[in-house]
Amino acid sequence: MIKNNNILFNLYKVSKNIIFFIFLFYLINFQTSLSLFPIFAISTPNLILIIIYVFIVRLNIIPSNSILCFLGLLHDIMIGNNLGITLIYLLLFKYLTQVMILEKINKNNQDKWIFFTMIFVFSFSVVFFLNIIINMSVPNLSPIFFHVGVTLILYPIVNISISFFNYVTELIKIN
Amino acid sequence: MVSGKPSNIKLFKTGKNFNFILILMCLTLVFLGKLDLIAVRNIKAFLSDFLAPVTYVLNKPVKEIAGVFEDVKSAGSLREENIRLKSEIRKLKVINSKTSSQELELLELRELLKVLPKQKSQIVTGRAITAPGGIFANTVLINAGKDYGIKIGQPAISSLGLVGYVQNVSLKTSRILLIIDINSMIPIYLTSSNWPAVVQGQSGNLLKIKFLSSKAKPIEGEVVQTSGHGGRLPAGINVGKIVKSFSGKFYVKPTVDFQRLTYVSVVTNKNTQPNYSKTFQGFAPLQKPETSIYLKGLNSRGKRIIESSKD
Numbered sequence: 138m139i140k141n142n143n144i145l146f147n148l149y150k151v152s153k154n155i156i157f158f159i160f161l162f163y164l165i166n167f168q169t170s171l172s173l174f175p176i177f178a179i180s181t182p183n184l185i186l187i188i189i190y191v192f193i194v195r196l197n198i199i200p201s202n203s204i205l206c207f208l209g210l211l212h213d214i215m216i217g218n219n220l221g222i223t224l225i226y227l228l229l230f231k232y233l234t235q236v237m238i239l240e241k242i243n244k245n246n247q248d249k250w251i252f253f254t255m256i257f258v259f260s261f262s263v264v265f266f267l268n269i270i271i272n273m274s275v276p277n278l279s280p281i282f283f284h285v286g287v288t289l290i291l292y293p294i295v296n297i298s299i300s301f302f303n304y305v306t307e308l309i310k311i312n
Numbered sequence: 313m314v315s316g317k318p319s320n321i322k323l324f325k326t327g328k329n330f331n332f333i334l335i336l337m338c339l340t341l342v343f344l345g346k347l348d349l350i351a352v353r354n355i356k357a358f359l360s361d362f363l364a365p366v367t368y369v370l371n372k373p374v375k376e377i378a379g380v381f382e383d384v385k386s387a388g389s390l391r392e393e394n395i396r397l398k399s400e401i402r403k404l405k406v407i408n409s410k411t412s413s414q415e416l417e418l419l420e421l422r423e424l425l426k427v428l429p430k431q432k433s434q435i436v437t438g439r440a441i442t443a444p445g446g447i448f449a450n451t452v453l454i455n456a457g458k459d460y461g462i463k464i465g466q467p468a469i470s471s472l473g474l475v476g477y478v479q480n481v482s483l484k485t486s487r488i489l490l491i492i493d494i495n496s497m498i499p500i501y502l503t504s505s506n507w508p509a510v511v512q513g514q515s516g517n518l519l520k521i522k523f524l525s526s527k528a529k530p531i532e533g534e535v536v537q538t539s540g541h542g543g544r545l546p547a548g549i550n551v552g553k554i555v556k557s558f559s560g561k562f563y564v565k566p567t568v569d570f571q572r573l574t575y576v577s578v579v580t581n582k583n584t585q586p587n588y589s590k591t592f593q594g595f596a597p598l599q600k601p602e603t604s605i606y607l608k609g610l611n612s613r614g615k616r617i618i619e620s621s622k623d
Contacts, residue, residue, distance in 0.1 A: 163370060166367060166370040166371060167370070167374060169371075169442065169443055169446065170370070170371040170374035170375065170442075170443045171374065171443075172443045172444060172446075172571060173371075173374055173375055173378035173443050173571060174374075174378050174381065175381075175382075175385075175571065178571045179516070179517070180447045181446075181447075202330075202331070202334055206334070209338075211359070211363065214356050214359045214360060214363065215360070215363055215367055215442065215453075216442065216446040216449050216451060217446075217449045217451030217453075217479065217480075217487050217489070218446060218448055218449040219342055219345050219346060219448070219449070220341055220342065220344070220345030220352065220356070221338045221339070221341035221342035221345060222342060222448060224338045224341070225335060225338045225339065225342065228331065228334055228335050228338065229335060231331075232331045232332075232335070264448075267339075267342065268448050271342065271343075271346050272494050272495060274494055274512070276447075276448075276494050276514055276515035276516070277514035277515055277516030277517075277518070279516060280447055280515060280516055281447060284447050
């Protein structure tokens, strides 16, 4: 019986991981295709990092390294990036979030936003400098500032939307 | 998935080193990828082929919504667009009547100078599957690959001008490196002054001009075309126009709108061998000895034959 439970538990874990991966994969595709809109023609916001951060901080769901590795590799292949760049980006972001958040839990929303800004800017800078080393050339900075700015602005919007959604579901539950 | 409760901090700390090793491994992967090994390239090509339909399906809804926005936007400026197009047609008609006579003259001059004719290239057109999103890479995947004779390095064009060149090919898909990508370098020339240069992408809207002579004086609005230097890209493809920045530096603004790329044509050189028998009319064929009537006592050169030597 215990053995059966173990199998079921593992199956539950695997299916949860698969669903989470599909969700993130769709999101990363959506993020890329946002460039079709004239507003995001210069560069697109990093939705995937916002969602990962929200999952870790608010919902206590930490994506496994294997999911992030697989996702990063697929994304790099899909958009023709240097292999491993997105992977480093995602892993570094997750690692820093864990270091900063897990050890100092119970923060207010403002702190969470500041932490997000710090983690995002640091991990982006690492990846940006890595790209400069690889390509031996500095890209145009305006799309990069746009990318960072829009992502930082979008974070509280996503956070408020989730809070609103939670509030509505709570209201429905009470009624 | 690991639960991230405070009780799991110990577990997380043990995994800290593992995370660090993983990031180091990724760094190695980045540099391996940059080496452009054939095996890595093949794996990438295979996975691109495999993921192409999935990406297409996932991108489709956003593409459609973006299309609707575009339609609404263009509907608002329909009247102005109509007036602009009518005046453009009038101008083009005048230019067309002039060029038709010039074209004939050009052909005659070409014939006189025995200029090698342009190679006739085949064009394969594919649909862009992915959007050119990404701040570090500007590429587009199209649904035509080795099956249609596409090879690495071949130029990709649209109706407006140069889009980029083929970076990787798989059986069913090809990846096009856009000219705005930081890794793209295109040999060009300024059409008014004929100065050669190289344009490099900056992952932005403008292209940086490199190796332009200090004597050259680019004019704002001057058309820039591929020079064909290096033999990789054919000459005479539109790249963009010269624009001047606030700092006084000159850049090239591409004519192609990369956000609206729907179809991309790849110039394949299937029949690259020109037909020399038709083109080289200037060379005379080897002359056959003429049949002539010999006079008695004279050889073919008209010299007297000495009787004794004949014996």
